[in-house]
Amino acid sequence: MKSKSVQYSIILIFLIIFVVFYKSLKDTNIYTPDVKINNDIPIFSTELLISNDELSSTKIFETDKFYLLNIWASWCVPCRDEHPILMSLSKNNKLTIIGMNYKDNKKNAKSFLDELGNPYKKIIVDKNGTNSIEWGAFGVPETFIIYNNKIIKKYIGPLNQELLMEIQKLIK
């Protein structure tokens, strides 16, 4: 009787070990933060890229309007890939696109926009990367959809055609 219970418990232990390893070896080791939606947007004041004026975030984001905040940099290759998507979104009247220039050189940022076009209504500067942390971002590019001063959607990584359709559906 005793030897049988020992056998069963050994089998059970191996089964548990197998399940744990099977599940955790399949999982990726790289953690991406959960996309938290319906969070209030942070309040900050920052410099604008083109006019060099200081502007408060409360003056940028009005209520009852859809905004898209895109974090980008001229040195970021995926930002170059997603730029045509932003250009086509900028034609939509219901959406205002705000850019956040992340840890970039002003001259390079301006020549990036001269080359590929400027989809942004306003571009705020994030010189030391702290503004993007306030938004909960950790790299470039990242995109936030904002409505009534709340983040309603967040995309990590470059936008693509599929996400373009999704955004257009969202703001309809």
Add this chain to the structure above:
Amino acid sequence: MKIFKAYIIIFFILLCKNLFADENSQRNEITKNLRCLICQGQSVYDSDSDFANSMKILVDKKLDQGLSEKEIYIFFKEKYGDWILYDPGLNKNTYLLWLLPILIFVFGGAIIFKRSIFKNN
């Protein structure tokens, strides 16, 4: 003379106390408990990635604003989730992590206790 010498030695020892580089001690303590999202597995304190450097600046900024250590942890937890902390609190995702050692301890203790009673009998 001996007392005078002792005073001089004590004076110099006390002088050394001010030579510690503990200017950023609170910031260092906080960043040691924050995990870097870029160099995963390293703390923000150890990492030199762009993201970690920005986090260090932001921690300084928050300390200047008068936020306490706990408030800063809550701020980062709200932005990035529990994962950002090396010392996560008790919640529905971590209860097993916190309770398992206690359960094992109680269970093991119960077995030892039972055996000792058997032996005594």
